[in-house]
Amino acid sequence: MPSPEALIAFLRDNPEAAGTREIARAFGLGSGDRPALRTMLRNIGRSGELVRGGNRRFAAGEPLPEMMQVERAGSDADGFPLVRPVAWTGPGEAPLFRLAETAAGDELPEGGRALARLIRRETGETEAEPVRRLDTQEGRVVGVFRRGRDGGEVTPADRRDRNEYRVLGHDAAGIPDGEAVVAQALPSRRFGGKRVRIVERLGPSDAPDSISRLTIAAFEIPTEFPHEALAEAAGAKPVEVGDRADLRDLALVTIDGEDARDFDDA
Incomplete structure (x- = not known):
């Protein structure tokens, strides 16, 4: 049997x-291999990397990234926890992945989010292995400040949060309209609406890097390397060229393909 990677590569190389x-x-398979082939194609299709048309023919779907933000979405018939992509741009509904085993008591709760590594098994099934939980702190709001007559309000960056968070005048002093901010919830009266105090300013919300800044703040993504990693990098020795050709003086230009989903400025 071919590997799942070989099957996907074949379909990408043969657009029809x-x-x-x-x-x-x-792949030189006989009739006796077809049941196993159908099972593998079905498993790959569940991940969204393979699309089946109405004429029972297959085509390559959206390529999956190595890492993806996922959220818990129930369990399958066998009781295994399932997750789905937080954002899905492929055709049809977002795929569901089985959550790889985690430590006891550390299971992702319903609706909880995590940064996960996608692992494709030999069967063609794709599992999500949690790398880090992305749960936000209680009472913490990341969004955009809008100035008003008596202070202003913070509009959450998370579109699922439809609350309006008021900022009183003395807490809004010096903060311009349209500033991306991190705010902390404050005690408020039962019918007085939700109040917050701005604890961090992230810059103008219309700046080119504002989405990155909001995402980093919302999911508390580390922006500095650990001391251990920096120490290891500082102690690294140059690599010996040896018998290899040294082409480092050549100027290179890389161009991503049309289906590229990474933006790493290669």
Whole structure:
């Protein structure tokens, strides 16, 4: 049997949708191998990397990144926890991945979010291995400050949060309209609305890097390397060229393909 990676590569290299028979012929599989091939194609299809048309033919779908933000979305029929992408741009509904085993008592709660590494098994199934929880602190709001007559309010960056958070005049002093901020909830009267105090300013919300700043603040993504990593990097020795050709003087330009989903400024 071909590997899941080989199957996906074949479909990407052959844009015309192929049926099970054509795929089996391309990999030299016999009729006895077709049930296992169908199972693998079905498993890959659940991840969104393979699309099946109404004519029972297959085509390559959206490529999956190595890392993805996911949120807990129930469990399957066997009781295994499931997660789905927080943001999905592929066709159809967002795929569901089984959550890889975690330490006892550390299971992601319903609706909880995590940064996960996607792992494709030999069966074609894709699992999500949590790398870090992305739960925000209680009472912490990341959003954009809008100035008003008596202070202003913070509009949350999380579109699921439809609350309005008031900022009193003395807490809003010196903060311009449209500033991206981090705010902390304050005690308020039962019918007086939610109040917050701005504890961190992130810069203008219309700046080119404002989305990155808001995302980093919302999910508390580290922006500095640990001391251990810096010490290890400082102690690293230059790599010996040896018998290899040294082409570091050549100027290179890299161009991502149309389906590229990473923005790493390669």
